[in-house]
Amino acid sequence: MNLCKPFCIAENKKPNVVIVSREFRRPAEILARYLKKITDADFTIQETTTVCPSILLKSADHGESGFRYRIYDKDVEFEAGNEQAMVYAVYDWLERIVGCRFYSRTYEYIPFDANLTVCFEDYSYGPVLEYREILYRDYGDPAFAEKHKLVPNTRRQEHWGFWSHSFKTLCPPEVYFEEHPEYFSLYEGKRVGENAQLCLSNPEVFQVVLENLKKYVAEKPEAKYWSVSQNDNDAYCQCEKCQAMNARDGSPMGSVLNFVNRIAEYFPDKVISTLAYWYTRKPPLITRPGPNVHILLCNIEANRGQPIETDVRSQGSREELLAWKEICSNVFLWDYCIQFRNLVSPFPNLRVLGPNIRFFVENNVRSLFSQCNREIGGEFHELRGYLLAKLMWNPDIDEREVMLDFLNGYYKQAGPVILRYIDRIHDEMEAAGGELNIFGGPLDAKDSWLRENVFREYEGLFEQALTLTEGDRDTWFRVKTAAMAIWYAGIVLEYGTREEKLRRIERFAEQVRKTGLVMVEEWKITADKFITDAIAAI
Numbered sequence: 001m002n003l004c005k006p007f008c009i010a011e012n013k014k015p016n017v018v019i020v021s022r023e024f025r026r027p028a029e030i031l032a033r034y035l036k037k038i039t040d041a042d043f044t045i046q047e048t049t050t051v052c053p054s055i056l057l058k059s060a061d062h063g064e065s066g067f068r069y070r071i072y073d074k075d076v077e078f079e080a081g082n083e084q085a086m087v088y089a090v091y092d093w094l095e096r097i098v099g100c101r102f103y104s105r106t107y108e109y110i111p112f113d114a115n116l117t118v119c120f121e122d123y124s125y126g127p128v129l130e131y132r133e134i135l136y137r138d139y140g141d142p143a144f145a146e147k148h149k150l151v152p153n154t155r156r157q158e159h160w161g162f163w164s165h166s167f168k169t170l171c172p173p174e175v176y177f178e179e180h181p182e183y184f185s186l187y188e189g190k191r192v193g194e195n196a197q198l199c200l201s202n203p204e205v206f207q208v209v210l211e212n213l214k215k216y217v218a219e220k221p222e223a224k225y226w227s228v229s230q231n232d233n234d235a236y237c238q239c240e241k242c243q244a245m246n247a248r249d250g251s252p253m254g255s256v257l258n259f260v261n262r263i264a265e266y267f268p269d270k271v272i273s274t275l276a277y278w279y280t281r282k283p284p285l286i287t288r289p290g291p292n293v294h295i296l297l298c299n300i301e302a303n304r305g306q307p308i309e310t311d312v313r314s315q316g317s318r319e320e321l322l323a324w325k326e327i328c329s330n331v332f333l334w335d336y337c338i339q340f341r342n343l344v345s346p347f348p349n350l351r352v353l354g355p356n357i358r359f360f361v362e363n364n365v366r367s368l369f370s371q372c373n374r375e376i377g378g379e380f381h382e383l384r385g386y387l388l389a390k391l392m393w394n395p396d397i398d399e400r401e402v403m404l405d406f407l408n409g410y411y412k413q414a415g416p417v418i419l420r421y422i423d424r425i426h427d428e429m430e431a432a433g434g435e436l437n438i439f440g441g442p443l444d445a446k447d448s449w450l451r452e453n454v455f456r457e458y459e460g461l462f463e464q465a466l467t468l469t470e471g472d473r474d475t476w477f478r479v480k481t482a483a484m485a486i487w488y489a490g491i492v493l494e495y496g497t498r499e500e501k502l503r504r505i506e507r508f509a510e511q512v513r514k515t516g517l518v519m520v521e522e523w524k525i526t527a528d529k530f531i532t533d534a535i536a537a538i
Helices: 025-039 083-098 142-147 153-159 203-219 240-249 253-264 312-327 350-362 381-393 399-410 412-431 452-468 473-493 498-515 527-537
Strands: 018-020 054-059 067-072 075-080 123-125 131-135 225-227 271-276 293-298 331-336 365-371
Touching: 018 025, 025 054, 025 083, 067 083, 075 083, 083 142, 131 381, 142 153, 203 225, 203 253, 240 253, 253 271, 253 293, 293 312, 312 331, 331 350, 350 365, 350 381, 350 399, 350 412, 365 381, 381 399, 399 412, 412 452, 412 473, 452 473, 473 498, 498 527
Parallel strands: 018 054, 054 075, 131 365, 225 271, 271 293, 293 331, 331 365
Antiparallel strands: 067 075, 067 123
């Protein structure tokens, strides 16, 4: 039996409460703004009041991101220990209790109720993932990121001095290599400056890195996290002393972690981060991270078409996480939800997001960074980002239910048809063996889940979805944006007659212009070049 008492917030477009907050002005303003949208009433914010009933925003310790809200006596009370957590509380309440939905940066659903009355029980929550970030363009907007209770990118920029791949900054080859080639990797028999690593056994390299890091820290003393980490290549040093350290630890991480531990001793009030990435993913046998050393583990080699916990192709990534778990109580994981060489292409990994995140948190992952598309757009970027955000906040949600809610709210009458497409392409990918490579593309699946007969089914489902939304231009535009992935695949695979190919290119090009899509491959191929080359190939 539900014993909670109804609480009237507005009647006939007039406020029935005041908002009271002495410490949390910004969350109070957000709450007032959305209540205005919902009820058309203007709500007063006061620091203190004797008016009853009220919505009270109060300070109480619920952890870094946690909060509580409840109906208490004649008031609604929100509790959090800091401003950001209180913002999370407000958006959570608006979503769970009032029914708001923050689908994308440009589209949200706000219900209207001039006589808003709510009824809810005492609710409190604190996430197991202490740090949650998604690399999609939408979530680069702090105002949108915090609606999903994510760490805004601006907060990372404030709290991190260097994020990754910092050897090239702390000991730049353009400054040191000409006079001191011995500072850099002995790789395949010669010292390499450009696109190489550092010689971590060289005592002068240690001093260079230490003094340069001291200068950067002095310029940004408020930053807590500083990455001292390998460059983005595998040309690590093979000199006798570096090899001896690596042999002792059974991994090239031996020389890196020994070096980073020594650096960290000089910065006891900072967290010194280093990457477990590429050749350093395997933990060292003997060396352990120092007390203020932070490991950022990257699972770039894992297969994305099946859950990492059970897929034989992800055995290496699985074992690496389990091994780091044994020596790290708080693993920071860098996960990947992107196809680097085909940013717009179909990438049916939606079914593994939940199992993977649950596996991560069960094995000491307490910070999660999901690398998605840093460029504009990308296949189902709105839906994938939405699911990731919900799972990062609460890994135990029913992601199917969340996806249905999103599809029906974002694509409206076309939602059920797009769900059929999602299920069909995932079923086909799984039936073909569940192989999904983050460096792959449509050509890899030409004879399996993107073969021509099933491709035409996919394309036909989007035609149905577009027809269903013709009378609603905004929703039609969102459906057309989702269809770009299938059009892109059809262009790459060159399916159909010349007329079909041209029509597909024209539709893709039109949506490219309207969405502002710039890149179809990270770093290299622009949308304009892709379109030009596709036309020339016909």
